[in-house]
Amino acid sequence: MNGRTQKISKEETCPQKNRTVSEGYVGGQTFLWITENNLTDTNQLGDGLLEMIVSPSNLNRAYQQVKRNKGSGGVDKMEVESLQDYLVIHKDELITSILQGNYRPNPVRRVLIPKDNGHRKLGIPTVVDRCIQQAIAQVLSPMYEPQFSDNSYGFRPRRNAHGALRKCQAYITEGYKYAVDLDLEKFFDTVNHSKLIETLSRTVKDGRVVSLIHKYLNAGVQVGSKIRTSEVGVPQGGPLSPILSNIMLNEMDKELESREHKFVRYADDLLILCRSKRSAERTMSSMIHFIEDKLFLKVNREKSQSAHIRKVKFLGYSFYKSKGEGRLRIHRKSVAKMKAKIKELTSRSNGWGNSRRKEVLRQYITGWGNYFKLADMKNRLLRIDEWYRRRIRMVIWKQWKRIRTRVKNLIKLGVKKSKAWEWANTRKSYWHTANSFILKTTITTENLRKAGYVMLSDQYRKVSIKT
DNA sequence: TCTCCTACCAC
RNA sequence: UUUGUGGUAGGAGA
Numbered sequence: 001m002n003g004r005t006q007k008i009s010k011e012e013t014c015p016q017k018n019r020t021v022s023e024g025y026v027g028g029q030t031f032l033w034i035t036e037n038n039l040t041d042t043n044q045l046g047d048g049l050l051e052m053i054v055s056p057s058n059l060n061r062a063y064q065q066v067k068r069n070k071g072s073g074g075v076d077k078m079e080v081e082s083l084q085d086y087l088v089i090h091k092d093e094l095i096t097s098i099l100q101g102n103y104r105p106n107p108v109r110r111v112l113i114p115k116d117n118g119h120r121k122l123g124i125p126t127v128v129d130r131c132i133q134q135a136i137a138q139v140l141s142p143m144y145e146p147q148f149s150d151n152s153y154g155f156r157p158r159r160n161a162h163g164a165l166r167k168c169q170a171y172i173t174e175g176y177k178y179a180v181d182l183d184l185e186k187f188f189d190t191v192n193h194s195k196l197i198e199t200l201s202r203t204v205k206d207g208r209v210v211s212l213i214h215k216y217l218n219a220g221v222q223v224g225s226k227i228r229t230s231e232v233g234v235p236q237g238g239p240l241s242p243i244l245s246n247i248m249l250n251e252m253d254k255e256l257e258s259r260e261h262k263f264v265r266y267a268d269d270l271l272i273l274c275r276s277k278r279s280a281e282r283t284m285s286s287m288i289h290f291i292e293d294k295l296f297l298k299v300n301r302e303k304s305q306s307a308h309i310r311k312v313k314f315l316g317y318s319f320y321k322s323k324g325e326g327r328l329r330i331h332r333k334s335v336a337k338m339k340a341k342i343k344e345l346t347s348r349s350n351g352w353g354n355s356r357r358k359e360v361l362r363q364y365i366t367g368w369g370n371y372f373k374l375a376d377m378k379n380r381l382l383r384i385d386e387w388y389r390r391r392i393r394m395v396i397w398k399q400w401k402r403i404r405t406r407v408k409n410l411i412k413l414g415v416k417k418s419k420a421w422e423w424a425n426t427r428k429s430y431w432h433t434a435n436s437f438i439l440k441t442t443i444t445t446e447n448l449r450k451a452g453y454v455m456l457s458d459q460y461r462k463v464s465i466k467t
Numbered sequence: 468t469c470t471c472c473t474a475c476c477a478c
Numbered sequence: 479u480u481u482g483u484g485g486u487a488g489g490a491g492a
């Protein structure tokens with residue numbers, strides 16, 4: 001199964017490794033291996049932002065990123081494998097049409113993916129558009145990073161969910177026991193274009209860049225063979241979308257900061273910490289007002305609440321306070337999800353082979369345990385482990401039961417008793433060794449306790465890294 | 468120490 | 479069945 005991937009990586013890494021052979025005649029641009037065939041036009045680098053975006057080094061980095069992600073194609077069905085060939089041929093006309101302002105992005109391909117409730121709408125741009133969007137994002141990111149809030153953690157370099165959770169924990173320790181949990185309804189679909197463009201042009205002074213981004217917002221979606229225009233929303237699926245969402249919601253962050261609220265935001269998930277129930281309620285209604293009237297976004301009132309910190313769910317965790325300190329625990333929905341997944345992996349994965357099943361389980365458990373390692377849960381860890389062991393035993397028992405009924409049927413049909421039981425025992429020992437192997441080696445206390453130890457060492461690391 | 472690749476997890 | 483960030487494990491190399 002990994003023969004294919006090895007082959008691909010060999011084929012694709014070789015030209016990159018060998019790129020230095022051309023160093024002699026292409027001078028300073030050698031590291032841009034897309035352009036090494038035709039780089040007569042590299043001295044168009046000005047100080048304009050658009051020129052920075054279409055500069056060979058930036059476009060090259062963007063291309064590399066798009067290729068690395070190995071996403072599927074957009075409406076033109078071009079895949080990332082053929083992207084390089086396309087770019088070396090059409091790079092010049094692409095760049096000039098972008099610079100002249102007559103580049104028209106393709107509409108995005110509509111893909112629906114199942115979510116917990118309902119489905120999520122994705123808009124997948126063509127691979128070429130993903131490159132250009134990535135190039136824009138790469139230039140915008142360093143411009144915006146300094147002005148983004150310290151309390152915003154989603155979609156940002158060197159920031160993660162764990163940082164957001166640590167911050168919540170710190171606020172709770174400081175005595176903020178009530179929280180406003182605001183859920184922005186279908187955030188990506190409801191972004192108001194003119195508000196976003198207005199916010200954008202406050203920082204992005206190059207009007208051509210703003211207009212290019214505007215074109216991406218207006219590119220529309222293709223459903224079947226029809227192209228539908230998009231007056232609101234930013235397509236969920238483009239490299240530009242995450243930073244645009246942060247640019248939009250940075251306005252909200254600034255408002256919260258000017259009101260001196262304690263808050264933590266992860267993408268469109270917002271938690272405002274308050275000292276009292278009354279102030280939480282007041283904050284919630286005034287922030288809903290602000291978000292809907294000033295930012296023209298919609299707040300999902302059913303999912304939003306102001307409540308004691310024990311009741312809120314944030315990034316898969318929930319909170320409580322013990323001995324004056326804020327603590328984290330795994331929200332029960334996350335535990336339920338994990339159980340469902342393990343159930344699926346242990347029972348419905350027939351025909352996968354045992355080593356494969358063991359490997360998949362190990363990967364899932366380590367990933368899961370690693371994400372939820374911030375939770376205070378020695379007891380919880382052991383409970384999960386116990387549950388898992390019972391689950392495996394049950395699977396073994398069920399299989400044995402199935403074998404026994406089958407043996408009885410065979411005897412009824414006239415098969416010799418000894419022959420039937422001999423067969424049964426070989427089946428039994430097969431299943432038993434298969435499953436007890438998993439029981440012993442995959443998860444168990446060792447693996448889960450390891451997650452607990454990692455948590456402790458991580459606290460040390462966290463202190464030193466996190467300034 | 469660093470670079471690159473794969474796989475998985477969370478949001 | 480997509481994008482982004484971060485994390486974990488494994489592999490190849492100097």
